[in-house]
Amino acid sequence: MRLLKCPKCGEMFSDTYKTCPFCQEDEELHSGKPVKTGGRRVGGAKARPKVGGGVVVACLVLVLGLVACTIFGSQFTELFTGGKTDTPVQALTLSQRNADLTVGSTVKLTASGGESIVSFSSNNEAVATVSADGTVKAVGEGNAVVTAKAGDLTASCSVAVKGTEQTKEPEDLSIYSVYGESVVTDVTIELGSPAPMKVQGTESAVTWSIADTSIATVDSSGMVTGVAVGETTLTATVDGQTLTCTIRIR
Secondary structure, eight states, X not given: OOEEEOTTTOOEEXXXXXXXXXXXXXXXXXXXXXXXXXXXXXXXXXXOOOOOHHHHHHHHHHHHHHHHHHHHHHHHHHHHHTTOOOOXXXXXXXXXXXXXXXXXXXXXXXXXXXXXXOEEEESOTTTEEEOTTOEEEEOSSEEEEEEEEETTEEEEEEEEEEOOOOOOOOOOOEEEETTTTEEOSEEEEOTTOEEEEEXXXXXXXXXXXXXXXXXXXXXXXXXXXXXXXXXXXXXXEETTEEEEEEEEEO
């Protein structure tokens, strides 16, 4: 037995066949007749494969699956993950992380990033206190940490407080007449006659002023001079205090 090559389809077949069994098989398939030959191709590429119903069904299932994933994807995710999804972890931040204050001064901290109501607290209220709106007040020298909390999130600000210079308590000051060398709150001056005035209890420079310069005038040294008969007010400003004296011109 030897193999022959069909000049039409190019398939190899046994010389026991009178004609190419592969070509005959194709003709029977196209004619709709029952296939009688049982030729098997051994190398040709001209076979016409039949598309079975199973392939069509598989394609339909694939298409339907894609459509379902597109429409119900989020529900499928919740089903397989138990409704838990990974979300970015939020961070709570404060408007500043450090604050240098002096006793009596304040600073307001603003929190951002938390979805819950923010609460504030101080770990050393002898140094710094904090109100519900985040206003920090320095009350004593030292260090404190103010913490903002929103749910499970926290943020902190380090507060350093320094003392202030002690201010000198103001002394009891008063205006007095140099001529009389006595404290006065009401003085009468002759028209045209000068009257020097001083402030008792301080060595600081005094600023003098007269309410009505048409009645009397005063120079930088405190010298009051009557201009016209009448009454006005003399004012002395010194060491943060304001003193007054009634001036009568006759």
